[in-house]
Amino acid sequence: MSIVDTTVPVGGPTLTQERRLVTAIPGPRSQELLDRKAAAVAAGVGHTVPVHAVAAGGGVIVDADGNSLIDLGSGIAVTTVGNAHPKVVAAIQAQAAQFTHTCFMVSPYESYVEVAEALNRVTPGDHAKKSALFNSGAEAVENAVKIARKYTGKQAVVAFDHGYHGRTNLTMALTAKSMPYKSGFGPFAPEIYRAPLSYPFRDGLTGPEAAQRAISMIEKQIGADNLAAIIIEPIQGEGGFIVPADGFLPALVDWCTANGVVFIADEVQTGFARTGTMFASEQFGIVPDLITTAKGIAGGMPLAAVTGRAEIMDASHSGGLGGTYGGNPVACAAAVAAIDAFENDGLAGRAQEIGAILTARLSALQAADPRVGDVRGLGAMVAAEFVDPITKEPDAALTAAVAKACIAEGVVVLTCGTYGNVIRFLPPLSIGDDLLGEGLDIVAAALAAH
Numbered sequence: 001m002s003i004v005d006t007t008v009p010v011g012g013p014t015l016t017q018e019r020r021l022v023t024a025i026p027g028p029r030s031q032e033l034l035d036r037k038a039a040a041v042a043a044g045v046g047h048t049v050p051v052h053a054v055a056a057g058g059g060v061i062v063d064a065d066g067n068s069l070i071d072l073g074s075g076i077a078v079t080t081v082g083n084a085h086p087k088v089v090a091a092i093q094a095q096a097a098q099f100t101h102t103c104f105m106v107s108p109y110e111s112y113v114e115v116a117e118a119l120n121r122v123t124p125g126d127h128a129k130k131s132a133l134f135n136s137g138a139e140a141v142e143n144a145v146k147i148a149r150k151y152t153g154k155q156a157v158v159a160f161d162h163g164y165h166g167r168t169n170l171t172m173a174l175t176a177k178s179m180p181y182k183s184g185f186g187p188f189a190p191e192i193y194r195a196p197l198s199y200p201f202r203d204g205l206t207g208p209e210a211a212q213r214a215i216s217m218i219e220k221q222i223g224a225d226n227l228a229a230i231i232i233e234p235i236q237g238e239g240g241f242i243v244p245a246d247g248f249l250p251a252l253v254d255w256c257t258a259n260g261v262v263f264i265a266d267e268v269q270t271g272f273a274r275t276g277t278m279f280a281s282e283q284f285g286i287v288p289d290l291i292t293t294a295k296g297i298a299g300g301m302p303l304a305a306v307t308g309r310a311e312i313m314d315a316s317h318s319g320g321l322g323g324t325y326g327g328n329p330v331a332c333a334a335a336v337a338a339i340d341a342f343e344n345d346g347l348a349g350r351a352q353e354i355g356a357i358l359t360a361r362l363s364a365l366q367a368a369d370p371r372v373g374d375v376r377g378l379g380a381m382v383a384a385e386f387v388d389p390i391t392k393e394p395d396a397a398l399t400a401a402v403a404k405a406c407i408a409e410g411v412v413v414l415t416c417g418t419y420g421n422v423i424r425f426l427p428p429l430s431i432g433d434d435l436l437g438e439g440l441d442i443v444a445a446a447l448a449a450h
């Protein structure tokens, strides 16, 4: 028997771009696989959509029963170029046929260097930069902290309310939300402090006021002399797509520069054309010292990076950074192809168009339904926050019910937020306007029914 299942449709943009429900969600074949999952896979590894995927591309995910779901999540902002993008697939196939691994620390290869050169070119700022590659966003964050500590000779690190930086021990410490990310998994890494964010919908502060509040807490409770780095997502991702008020991020960067503190922008979720520019930092007018990337970087292959000022990146002794798989050649080949698509296929512009559609539709919902308390985001990274119309109390139950109804109707949406009351929209940039519009019709109908 061939290991290639010829009954499975080919993925990528060749898939029929339609929402198609031929069974209930989940159908019998997915249910069978979910039963096997429950028996074989650790219970802690959850899932949002109760189907098993067999193909994906453009704006759809096809499941094991032949249902075709509209994808408004991109596997959490990963398949930004589109799932099984033809250029990415070709690059993966060609590289896999040459060699799959040598370990870059044993014998280097060109595609790793090419990715580093591309990152040094496309990240904000025209200063001399260097990069190092890793496997996951959490690993990139861990290494950014290592590098900042080595460079400054200091230890403390500040992260922010609502921040999310991963699930390893150090990154759990940096992540704000206990359930489900941290609860029961301590003790956590020391010398991590948490500062207040700018959250315009809830704090009513201007950017400079919110920055002053954070800086004063940092100065009083930690002191710049002890502080290696502050790390912040330009827009909080898991924390609820919180867009800080104007001036908040620049004030933090200025304070870091004046005080010998490394400013790390965690652009793992906001990076690579997602927000309508290559990086969100550009739209906030900041140039980070270090920037962490992952998710969208390689069209779905596991790859991550730290990129930043050459003198900071070079602070580590040789052999101090790395890992067996970091910058795997197949993942690097995929990244070279994906970054080429980001730079040359107008994807940042497409993110802006998608953002305009998302914002217009969600703002219309907000105008008609006061339970939609806030609509916010940049480019193709937009969210709606659901609240009690009078008290603004978060409404997690409504959020969960709407998301569940959307999924049952064949539209993949993801929730987020410290209070679990945000639905976030992160469609692949390869989705068509019609499919996006149909997905948003389903969201509107689900809200109206609850």
Ligand SMILES: *Cc1c(COP(=O)(O)O)cnc(C)c1O
Residues within 6 Å of the ligand: 135, 136, 137, 138, 139, 141, 164, 165, 166, 167, 233, 237, 238, 266, 267, 268, 269, 294, 295
């Ligand atoms: C997803 C995410 C991470 C962690 O990335 P993994 O690849 O899951 O380890 C870190 N930071 C941000 C902002 C993220 O969105």
